[in-house]
Amino acid sequence: MEKILVLDFGGQYNQLIARRVRELHVYAEIRPYHKLTPAELKQAGYKGIIFTGGPNSVYDPASPHFDPAVLELGIPILGICYGDQLMAYMAGGEVCSAGQFGEYGRTRLTVAEHPLFEGVPTESICWMSHMDYISTPPAGFTTIAHTEHCPCAAMCDDGRRLYGVQFHPEVTHTEYGTQMLRNFLFPICGCTGDWRVEDWVERSIASLRTKLAGKSVLLALSGGVDSSVAAMLLHHAVGERLTCVFVDHGLLRKGEAELVEQTFRGRFGEKLICVDARERFLTKLAGVVEPERKRKIIGEEFIRVFEAEAKRLGKTDVLAQGTIYPDVIESGKGDSAVIKSHHNVGGLPDVIAFDELVEPLRDLFKDEVRRAGETLGLPHEMVWRQPFPGPGLAVRILGAITEERLHLLREADAIFREEIAAAALPTAPSQYFAVLTDARSVGVMGDARTYGCTVALRAVDTDDFMTAAWSRLPYAVLDRASSRITNEVPGISRVVYDISSKPPATVEWE
Numbered sequence: 001m002e003k004i005l006v007l008d009f010g011g012q013y014n015q016l017i018a019r020r021v022r023e024l025h026v027y028a029e030i031r032p033y034h035k036l037t038p039a040e041l042k043q044a045g046y047k048g049i050i051f052t053g054g055p056n057s058v059y060d061p062a063s064p065h066f067d068p069a070v071l072e073l074g075i076p077i078l079g080i081c082y083g084d085q086l087m088a089y090m091a092g093g094e095v096c097s098a099g100q101f102g103e104y105g106r107t108r109l110t111v112a113e114h115p116l117f118e119g120v121p122t123e124s125i126c127w128m129s130h131m132d133y134i135s136t137p138p139a140g141f142t143t144i145a146h147t148e149h150c151p152c153a154a155m156c157d158d159g160r161r162l163y164g165v166q167f168h169p170e171v172t173h174t175e176y177g178t179q180m181l182r183n184f185l186f187p188i189c190g191c192t193g194d195w196r197v198e199d200w201v202e203r204s205i206a207s208l209r210t211k212l213a214g215k216s217v218l219l220a221l222s223g224g225v226d227s228s229v230a231a232m233l234l235h236h237a238v239g240e241r242l243t244c245v246f247v248d249h250g251l252l253r254k255g256e257a258e259l260v261e262q263t264f265r266g267r268f269g270e271k272l273i274c275v276d277a278r279e280r281f282l283t284k285l286a287g288v289v290e291p292e293r294k295r296k297i298i299g300e301e302f303i304r305v306f307e308a309e310a311k312r313l314g315k316t317d318v319l320a321q322g323t324i325y326p327d328v329i330e331s332g333k334g335d336s337a338v339i340k341s342h343h344n345v346g347g348l349p350d351v352i353a354f355d356e357l358v359e360p361l362r363d364l365f366k367d368e369v370r371r372a373g374e375t376l377g378l379p380h381e382m383v384w385r386q387p388f389p390g391p392g393l394a395v396r397i398l399g400a401i402t403e404e405r406l407h408l409l410r411e412a413d414a415i416f417r418e419e420i421a422a423a424a425l426p427t428a429p430s431q432y433f434a435v436l437t438d439a440r441s442v443g444v445m446g447d448a449r450t451y452g453c454t455v456a457l458r459a460v461d462t463d464d465f466m467t468a469a470w471s472r473l474p475y476a477v478l479d480r481a482s483s484r485i486t487n488e489v490p491g492i493s494r495v496v497y498d499i500s501s502k503p504p505a506t507v508e509w510e
């Protein structure tokens, strides 16, 4: 299979670059710059290399550099932003501080005729974010684009197949960014576009079948997309030797435990173990109001329950997890630096006896995991479900968690989800849910005074959940959700809509 290397110099859009390349059906992998030498890189047989952006200036002694021998390997290279400047610096060009002429955001770009810009109009909008710029391109390079303040917005050395762009073709604000990436991948690198998730599914089942021959496999099934897809994949590979344990901690949304059981019972039969641990979790959580304490209790208790099941089942050869590519990159489990520690219900490998850990989805991005799920025949509502935090509704109830308060939240949340579904919005928010606040307020119903709970509705739009904008939902949707909640859920007398973005707020309230 053809591969593109995304050589990571610490830029914020690195995952996006790899995703864009894969969307064009070429497999891309991200590797940190300090983990590879030009010789290893040549050996790996990449069809092309993309140098990513980065937060540094090339003249900063602490800035990431790379062996200039890479420029002589005959492999096409595209440098983006810092990667562009680094290429210029490595090849003997000059990079300067742009001072007050640094460019940020949408910028008008003028391009020359060049294969990299095939199908791109002379004038278009690109996305810039730089403090330095290339003042003199290296010998052998030609300037092929400029902006008002950036004399060399793109450069090329066609003989050596080296290209650099100061702007970010991977972000959607660059109008013809995808076209430029396409031009780099196909005519320039000579890729054919052989990356298909459907093929990956087949290959992966075949290789898991060999790798796990005769072994018993245990998977904690949360009902989320990742563990569900991992379960289906493993089931195809090892059949009856896969056991899935689903722990119902009582903090799930309305209908969720039933959906998981319905989806998998028919397929896995007795190999699906549903543990009803609702009482156990509620007892542990009684009277706990502090968010971090709730998270800790749930994480620990989850492990205890899972561990007890694993013990009951006897020794397992292999423990499987639904880790996906962004988890590998973000939690530093792979080779790159820790960006944020992954806050899933974790820690299983430390406490359970097993010989081997398999993470069959560790090379896939979320959208690819979803496509794999569809290929494997998982129901649409399971594959396209929004993320749901491991600690569940516990972090959406401010204050103490009781069966009664869980009931109020479940009902309000279900109504909000139904109304969003009924509205059939052109694009649904990335995540949307209800929060039961600890505020009570006075209301009136019929002629009587009420003193009920306040529910907050939350909906956000985001690509990566590290930043998020509050969703501009149509008033009609909010109106219907609000009146249905106050009419249909006794005990809730007020509904508010959360209009905070992240940062400074987070997506969840706790």
Ligand code: XMP
Pocket: 295, 343, 344, 345, 387, 388, 389, 390, 391, 431, 465, 502, 505, 506, 507, 508, 509
């Ligand atoms: P925050 O609230 O950190 O949420 O802005 C970002 C995304 O992460 C989810 N989230 C969690 N997921 N365990 C999880 O598995 C957790 O403890 C947790 N906390 C937040 C949240 O739902 C959102 O999608």
